[in-house]
Amino acid sequence: MKAVLVTCGLSDAKLSGKLAGLMSSCLVDRIILVRKHPLKGGKIVNVNPPVWIARSRILFEMWRFFLVLFYGYRHRVELFVGIQAQMHGSVAVLVAALLGAKSALWLIGSDLLIHSRHSVFAPIIRYSIRRSDTVFVMGDYSRQLVKEVCGRICRVFVLQVVCKQGPMHRVDLPDKKWDLLFAGNLVDVKDPLAAISIFSRVHDVIPTARFCMIGEGYLMDEIVKHIKCRGLQACVDVLGQVSEPLNYIGASRLLIIPSKSEGLPSVLIEASKLGVPVVASLVGEITNLSQESSGIIGAASGNTDSFVEPSLRLLLNENVYHRASDSILEFGISHCRKWSIENQKVVWEKAII
Template sequence: MNGLGPSSDTALSPRAAAPDGVDDGVPLRIALVTPILPVPYDKTRGRYIHETARALSRLATVRVFLPQVRYLRLPGLAPRSFLHGEVGPDYTLDGIDLEPYTYPGIPGVSRATNGMVGGHALIPRLRAFRPDLVLAYWVYPDGYAALRASRRLGVPCIVGARGSDIHVRSGINAHLTRKVLAGADQVLTVSEAMRAAAIETFGAHPAKVRTIVNGIDTAVFHPRERAAMRAQLGVDADVRLLVYVGRFVESKGLMELLQAFAAIAGRDPRARLALVGDGVMRRQLPELLRAHGIEAQVYLPGGMEPTGVAEWIGASDVLTLPSWSEGYPNVVVEAIACGCPVVVSDVGGAGEIVRKGNGLLVSPRDPAALERALEVALDADWDRAAMAASMRRGWHDVAVDTLDACTRVLAGFRASGR
């Protein structure tokens, strides 16, 4: 199977001797492998995978494996697109059984081998856990590692794609992504747009690709009284506040956002922008704000837990996400659930969320179009209660759908005699 087929190792699942089907009264044992989880140096990273894992852990026996590349310290070589750090084996996250581990790599240089090396590091950990099935979120290198390890142990593997692990692939990454999607027993995507990309761009078999849309925590993301939120956050009551929530990277459209906001702020002294998050551009931001002359009109509260994010959304007039690419931008759903209209790039699954009553779609990488849409959104009369009522899918729903996918794949795997 593209070099990722089964080996001669004996299957290690505790259900190995069970007949076909999985309804034997024993909770499914799922090994969830992902590098994308909240960490102290990037609290917003992988929030949605954490929520999925936490909800799934209430329905099955789940151990979450957190692979981390331990990069060699070489001058001039460092990851450029994300904040890099490392958590120890004692790191914990609320509601999940977590096992962090590391494997060696060299930034850029080891890209082609990270999947293989990561797989070698994962195999003994899976063997100790004895899963029925492996579920990996992030196609390459971690989905590749999970697929190799699952085949070695004789259990099925589902790979979930989140966004840029499909949309932003080129060269060797694209080639290896194609191998993973072809070899997995099932592929999960978070939007129909991503499903189409997996099939049309990477050749995944349509019958093996299933969309499971993310949910939200409705106990956190709900309408809040704007004046109270502003008073709590130290924001003047009469400003027109835009909010961005996400990583501080160029591909999220931050340069276009700053240009668009500077034009709006030049005409309207009441305009304000809150940039909630963290990322590789954080050190560059103060200089960029000074260059645009907007440093006094921009809030930088940093990376936040969901409650803090919800408070900033609740204080704002409009949320914007001008990304170059997205899978299923969950912060957009969270904003709408809070009754906050959105201005979002028309990429990935954004068009499956944004409609006439809750926001505007704009072309990516177009600061003039973004500026116009933000002005329209700030001036429009939105039915905030109606938009909030339209977003009620929770993480339990996601977990139920995910467990159903796992159960079906495991039953098919057993029926095939593998």
């Protein structure tokens, strides 16, 4: 039985899905989790900073490095895991090297598409990816990027979030409250301002259309300003962070993902489980998924027209909509069967052994 140390950010829901297989492994007796907030779990040992340290990026990074080093040495940790290469992953790889332990990186889309190419930390990130004993990616597209960006081809495994095994069903069209939904962080890489432009164009054609935005971020004030400038206040609901996002996805006819960078968005998988078609930027793993289901329609990031045309086609033709809904629901069922806790555990254990 081995101790594993994990450092990361992420929401509780996303992190639970990423660690589910690791927590179920009989090879692991405890998971030391170093992050700003605690996470509930049978094998989790939470290491969290005081509030005053968590509020400062510099203090938190200093605190994290020394705590990862201290707990790694004290508990004789054999595997250090960083989820997201920038900062989290680099710390895991560095401390593992200092203590003579193994390291693993779980890369997200922006690690490969942005941070390893354009960030000031790009050389450190690329070195961390090459130096890590194991690299996890979200799909075959990301695996190819690892080879192109870092020249690495060995011990790169596809690992995805465990899908919650729940009922998969559709909400009937007459019961849908919104026509378009944006669900994600209100930050530049997710391009929520593009979502406003897309809805405005759809609204010009369908005056009764309604739009919902859920999520928080530093672009909130600018989004509200854009909505007012376009006179869309009466038909756009900006709801911020919500406790049950599935309810909002199910109550929407279409999900739009205009991101500039993505790995495999969890919101896309949630939409597929509810039979909600998705129009998404052709970035990251979406590039391949758009070929697997007619309910996942690829569009060019930053090109409003490429989002508006398929959105209108789906919203104005119920037959087309139902075919897309059937297709993405089938995809969701297949994906959740593939990424069960047991199957995720098998991949995690490749890094442990």
